[in-house]
Amino acid sequence: MIIKVALRCVEPKLYTLIIGFYLVLLTFIYNIRLNYVMQTHLCNIFKHLIQYRMHKKATPSLLDWYHTHGRHELPWRNTEDPYHIYLSEVMLQQTQVKTVLERFYFPFLQRFPSLKTLGDAALDDVLKMWEGLGYYTRAKNLHKTATLVERLPSDIDALIALPGIGKNTAHAIAAFAFGQPVPVMEANVRRILCRIFALQTPAPKDLWDKAYDLLDTQNPFEHNQAMMDIGSGICLPKNPKCTLCPFASICTGKQTPQRYPLKQKKTVPIREEFIMVYRYNDRLSLTQRKGKFLHGLWGFESVDVPLCAAEYLGEVTHAYTHFKLVCKVYVYDELDKEQTHYFNLSEIRKLAISKVDEKILKLL
DNA sequence: AACGCGTGGCC
DNA sequence: TGGCCAAGCGT
Numbered sequence: 490m491i492i493k494v495a496l497r498c499v500e501p502k503l504y505t506l507i508i509g510f511y512l513v514l515l516t517f518i519y520n521i522r523l524n525y526v527m528q529t530h531l532c533n534i535f536k537h538l539i540q541y542r543m544h545k546k547a548t549p550s551l552l553d554w555y556h557t558h559g560r561h562e563l564p565w566r567n568t569e570d571p572y573h574i575y576l577s578e579v580m581l582q583q584t585q586v587k588t589v590l591e592r593f594y595f596p597f598l599q600r601f602p603s604l605k606t607l608g609d610a611a612l613d614d615v616l617k618m619w620e621g622l623g624y625y626t627r628a629k630n631l632h633k634t635a636t637l638v639e640r641l642p643s644d645i646d647a648l649i650a651l652p653g654i655g656k657n658t659a660h661a662i663a664a665f666a667f668g669q670p671v672p673v674m675e676a677n678v679r680r681i682l683c684r685i686f687a688l689q690t691p692a693p694k695d696l697w698d699k700a701y702d703l704l705d706t707q708n709p710f711e712h713n714q715a716m717m718d719i720g721s722g723i724c725l726p727k728n729p730k731c732t733l734c735p736f737a738s739i740c741t742g743k744q745t746p747q748r749y750p751l752k753q754k755k756t757v758p759i760r761e762e763f764i765m766v767y768r769y770n771d772r773l774s775l776t777q778r779k780g781k782f783l784h785g786l787w788g789f790e791s792v793d794v795p796l797c798a799a800e801y802l803g804e805v806t807h808a809y810t811h812f813k814l815v816c817k818v819y820v821y822d823e824l825d826k827e828q829t830h831y832f833n834l835s836e837i838r839k840l841a842i843s844k845v846d847e848k849i850l851k852l853l
Numbered sequence: 854a855a856c857g858c859g860t861g862g863c864c
Numbered sequence: 865t866g867g868c869c870a871a872g873c874g875t
Binding site: 578579581588626630655657661675676677678726727754808 | 874
């Protein structure tokens with residue numbers, strides 16, 4: 490352990506080795522009166538130094554790899570603004586780069602160019618910009634955070650204290666916006682670590698320990714970005730391109746990459762719902778969702794039993810991550826007093842609605 | 854600790 | 865095509 494720490498602090502130059510060899514030789518040849526423990530200790534230090542040099546030589550540095558192969562054009566890599574970096578991190582939670590880059594990042598920033606404009610906006614307007622991106626509590630927490638702080642803190646614990654910022658996002662902001670020597674721990678990094686160290690079902694703490702161990706503390710930005718680029722472009726879930734990987738020489742799991750990490754499959758339940766829509770003078774009844782599911786979005790009402798007199802329009806299905814939804818849609822051409830909100834088509838387009846309700850709308 | 858939480862890319 | 869998966873977080 491002491492040796493590993495020493496190796497992190499001191500970049501072993503060639504002259505260190507030469508002097509080291511010279512000392513060891515002196516120790517043996519002239520039988521200098523060092524005790525046995527000291528001799529072994531010295532020998533071990535130099536053995537590790539040699540191994541470290543060979544390792545560095547065998548694996549081209551991540552820094553070099555990043556300069557040559559990294560995705561330098563990603564907009565959140567070319568800004569110093571912590572708000573921009575923070576926004577990208579939240580949008581990218583469980584969401585592919587392509588989606589965020591092509592459809593959401595720029596329009597959102599155009600509409601809310603600063604933390605202050607975001608905090609001053611109405612939540613419904615924020616949700617409208619988030620429409621189609623999914624996981625809507627992200628938008629709610631983003632807005633909430635914008636009302637809480639004028640600028641983002643750089644301290645990891647202070648970041649985690651903000652709603653919507655967990656351990657990974659806090660580390661990402663610390664590393665990317667404030668240059669702190671900390672690793673990130675998301676899907677790509679996790680998979681790389683599992684493959685390198687042949688881990689099937691690692692505990693989170695083990696992964697963080699490995700990540701800290703592997704981190705290039707001199708270049709945290711490049712190191713973390715490189716890890717994510719390798720994870721998304723080389724160390725793929727299926728058919729990883731190990732021949733292109735800078736970690737190939739030290740990777741212990743590359744023979745059977747599909748085993749690391751081990752994935753458990755879950756069966757998704759099917760949920761059936763009756764959707765009851767009231768239609769009156771080309772206006773439709775909608776309600777704003779209150780719970781955690783599709784939070785804040787507008788949609789058609791789900792009922793236990795549809796009205797007998799209502800007309801059955803057909804089925805709409807939608808696959809979520811944890812269940813499959815089958816909606817049987819009914820419409821009734823009367824005004825129901827209990828429905829407080831009626832909208833025509835152009836008004837509905839201004840509301841934030843989900844994919845299911847979009848499908849139901851199409852059916853109507 | 855194990856779930857609930859959306860949508861779309863990719864094969 | 866259906867199934868897997870994605871820059872995770874809150875509870």
